[in-house]
Amino acid sequence: MPMRALPTTRSLVLEEEGGWLTVWLDRPETRNALSGEMVDELKAVAAALRDDSPVRGVTFRGKGGTFCSGGDLKGFRAIVEEGRTLEDVAAFSRSAGELFHAVNELPQVTVMLVEGAAMAGGLGLVCAGDFVAVTADARFALTETMLGIPPAQIAPLVVQRIGLAAARRIMLTAARFDGVEAHRIGLADAVAQDAAGLAAIEGEVRRNVMQCAPGAVAVTKELALAAAHLPREEMLDRAAAGFARCLTGEEGREGVAAFLEKRKPRWAL
Structure with a gap:
């Protein structure tokens, strides 16, 4: 069936091959921080995939050896300095929340491959995936409360992924942990030693998914x-x-x- 055209993107690299789409977060100069532009582009990709797409699976990963450092703090500061209203700021937050839920609800199997770091909103994006593979030395933390803000839109997805008790612990303490601990608490489904190991794990997932209707x-x-x-x-x-x-x-x-x-x-x- 014809695929709804994927959007043109500046902060993402989209690679489709054999019914599988790889979405690369591509702002390595910011450690792939979630800018407003990236959020909008990810939402547009999700919309294209949701409507009669022949894509069977989607992998999310980050360029430059880092998955995602979270929200773009320079953008956050600009919002405050511009004196936006509470309604404007709430709308900004809701837009990000819509992204996480759009990824969470994609009809395709979604795979998150994490190396480097997945912090704050980046960790939230990980929690929206069906299958998560990480490197042993990958770094994770929900740092929002250290900045005086809550992990508001990602909290439900973190709870969904790892359960309420573990979610409370990592959200309320801003605890930092590695890929091995991520696997222990259920955030990750598999742990690899390096990027090559992640590729091997993803290959096995792809083969399995391609047997399913x-x-x-x-x-x-x-x-x-x-x-x-x-x-x-x-x-x-x-x-x-x-x-x-x-x-x-x-x-x-x-x-x-x-x-x-x-x-x-x-x-x-």
Whole structure:
């Protein structure tokens, strides 16, 4: 199917190959800080991926050996010095929050590859991924409270990723930790020694994802995210409807037939 055109970007490098998109954060001079421009571009990429895209998976990583240093503090200072209203500042925060949730809710499988550092909002972006691989020496911290601000928009995603107790500890103390500790607390799914190790882990994830039906993956993600907040009866209904759509749709018919006929389904690469 034709893919909705990816946006033209200045702070991101987009590489699509074989049904997989790699999104490189590309502001190495700022350690890939999340500027307003980068947030807008990431949201535009997410919008393009959400609408009938043939992309099966998305990897996020950072140029220059660093994932993301968090929000652009020079931009934060400019907001204060310009005397923006509370409403303006809240709208700025909400825009960033919309980005994190847009990534979290992408229908594709998302992979976060972290080397160098993932700080503050960068750590929040990591928590929006489905699969996270980090180098052992990668550095992490939620430093917002040290700056007199809360990790407001990323807090729900941090809790979602590692649970309330661990999230409270790292958010309220601004604790710094490495990739090994990130794996221990559930932030990371896998640890590598270097970038080559990250590439090997990602390759295995890609191979596995390419065996799965993209529509079924999208419905599975939708149900998993809904499970935390939907009442029991509504969850049962949504799960039943999703199952019915998939089983009676093209993918379900093909998947069952392929299994019974002992062949690969059409989507398996």
